[in-house]
Amino acid sequence: MNNHSERQLRAIQDEYREKISLHNTFEKQQLALVAGVDIAYWTNGETDYGVCCIQVLDYQTKKVVEAVEYVGEVTFPYIPGYLAFRELPLIKEAIKKLTSAPDLYMFDGNGYLHHRNMGIATHASFELEKPTIGVAKTYFKVGNVDFIMPENKKGAYTDIVVDGTIYGRALRTRVDVKPVFLSCGNWIDLDTATEITMYLVEKESRLPVTTRYADLATYEARRMYNNSEGK
Template identity: 60%
Template sequence: MSQKFLEIQNELLPKVKLENIFKKDEIKLIAGVDLAYWDVNNTTHGTCCIVVIDYHTKEVIEKVYSYGEITIPYIPGFLAFRELPLIIDTVKKLINLPDLYMFDGNGYLHYRHMGIATHASFFLNKPTIGVAKSYLKIQGTDFMMPKNQAGAYTDININSEVYGRTLRTTKNVKPIFVSCGNWIDLHTSTEIVMNCINKESRLPIPVRLADLETHKVRKQLSHL
């Protein structure tokens, strides 16, 4: 299974473009995507929640979710294969199609540059950004802590290549880890993430709301 997954990742990687395929004023709707899991009778179930917001007003436009049994085991480095079926099912329920998707997870900041935000882009056909709460350590490389001010960042350089960015969205709060998914550059990814920060969380609004929805839905479904 891992060999097959690896071949698919290697096939997709040359198609990744870390450059904007859009004009910034074209971004009107942004979707936050997150998943949560639970076990019932030795069977793993999952839910994917997507929350679409208006990028300019930050108003919630739509919320959808899907759930089901998870048949792909967790294999480090191949998380996208486990999550994609539910993500695709959930996207199909959207009435308002986003201009950009923001994932609770990594994109280019991945062992083979194929985190969920990057891999999923090929099925969504939209620009994507990865936003992770914790650091994925690659080749023993640690991140450098940015200055203690909102908007401060340090690039994550591994073997002279920039994989992503450690971004402090709020003063006196732990940083997050931003990486391009696909069809967007790192500067624009950082700018869009910062434009979606409010006083309620270090996470951008779409990701935070999707994260809250997954906890709510998981609580409801796991008690059925």
């Protein structure tokens, strides 16, 4: 993968892009397990490392039922717009450790809200063959379009529209906090993604518990591995 030219990477994205479906392939009442995915990086000497943490939660109780992590060397460079190629090897190795089978994955990052609609949540869906949602903490401008700040009310949102197409939403998950930037990954519609995200937000954070727990896990894992044995 790291030997591909940017043209080849774009071709891969374009091929997947044609297969994106922003329609539900599941019934929300059938969701049993949802997973949060996050990755953290660090450098030791001239070597880059990454850790992918996955937290699987019971959708009804919001309790963690399984947690796995994978640490490895990162060989794919950081190229804006192609982050999925850097992250997917770590994600796929972490997935192999799961004993449960999540019905839906949520990523700390974008999905359709990407200049070619191929953020990590969307790209990963084709590897995982599961519906996905992207929840990003910051907005990276798409098509020179700024987001409109939603009103200061829980559940308020404004759509991010690029060339007449809704790419995602600026979503206020709690009062008096910054919005998150929500987008479909694949095989889900935006209203359902919004409803699921809001259901999984609790008072401790503006993030849904899935990606919040994954974010906390990567923070701790990076601190531990970065301070031990050169990793």
